[in-house]
Every structure is written in structure tokens, then in C-alpha cells.
Amino acid sequence: MKKIEAIIRVEKLDEVREALEEHGYPGMTITRVEGHGRQKGVTEQFRGREFKVELLPKIKLEIVAHDNDVNKIMSCISSTAKSGEIGDGKIFVYPVEDAQRIRTQERGEVAI
Numbered sequence: 001m002k003k004i005e006a007i008i009r010v011e012k013l014d015e016v017r018e019a020l021e022e023h024g025y026p027g028m029t030i031t032r033v034e035g036h037g038r039q040k041g042v043t044e045q046f047r048g049r050e051f052k053v054e055l056l057p058k059i060k061l062e063i064v065a066h067d068n069d070v071n072k073i074m075s076c077i078s079s080t081a082k083s084g085e086i087g088d089g090k091i092f093v094y095p096v097e098d099a100q101r102i103r104t105q106e107r108g109e110v111a112i
Contacts, residue, residue, distance in 0.1 A: 001096040001109055002070050006061040007033070008081040008089040013059045019080040020063075025073055027112070029062040039086045058089065064096055064112050 008016060013030065020028065034055040044053055065073055074091050082088055101111040 001099060001112060002065055002067055003094045003096050004061075004063045004065060004070060004073055004077075005092045005094065006077050006081070006089060007035070007058050007091075008061060008077070009083065009087065010057050010059055012081045012083070013061075016061065016077055016080045019076050020073070023072065023076050025063060025065065025069070025076070027063065031060040031062070033058050033060045037087065037090070056087065064099060066109060066112070 006016075010032075017028070017030075020026070034057055036054060036056055039056075040054065044051060061077070063073060070093060074093070077091055098107060099109075099111040100107045
């Protein structure tokens with residue numbers, strides 16, 4: 001099992017979520033986060049004054065999936081979330097040692 005963690009633009013959330021559901025991956029956890037990568041934030045103007053916003057709003061999407069589904073999920077997220085601009089995000093994949101469904105006490109891959 002693997003945990004896929006994707007950091008994407010806020011405005012791409014609905015599109016990515018719908019694409020994942022269409023491909024048969026409805027289970028996910030979504031968290032609103034802030035951060036920056038290479039773009040190091042943006043400079044904005046408000047009431048004639050310029051100021052720098054260093055931490056930009058992003059969405060963290062987390063999915064635990066079977067090993068053989070990881071490439072399909074990554075491809076679905078990256079093709080849907082891509083705008084071609086700096087700040088599109090990143091995808092990380094981590095090993096998952098075990099999982100347990102609380103309601104039925106099932107463990108391992110059947111729990112996801």
C-alpha cells in the first residue's frame with residue numbers, strides 16, 4: 001500500500017476530485033494548507049501599497065491506494081491539476097505499513 005500526497009492549487013480541487021472519482025478513486029482526505037515552493041510567494045497591491053504574500057493557499061490531497069494503482073492516480077492528478085505555471089504543486093508517494101478499518105476491524109489492503 002502507498003500513501004499519495006498531492007499539493008495542488010485551490011482552484012483545481014473540484015476538477016481533480018471529479019477526475020479521481022471518474023477513474024474509480026472516490027476516497028480521499030482534503031486539507032487546506034499554506035506554503036510556497038520556488039515561486040517564494042507573490043507580490044500584491046492593496047490600497048496603493050505593495051506587500052509580499054509569502055505563504056500561498058494550497059490544497060493537500062491524501063489518498064491511500066494499492067501499489068498497482070499509484071501510477072494511474074498520479075497521472076490523473078498531474079494531468080488534471082496542471083496549468084503550466086509555477087505553483088502547480090507536487091505529488092509525493094510514501095509506503096504504508098498497515099491500515100485498519102475501524103468499523104469492521106479489517107486490516108491490510110482490504111481496509112482501504
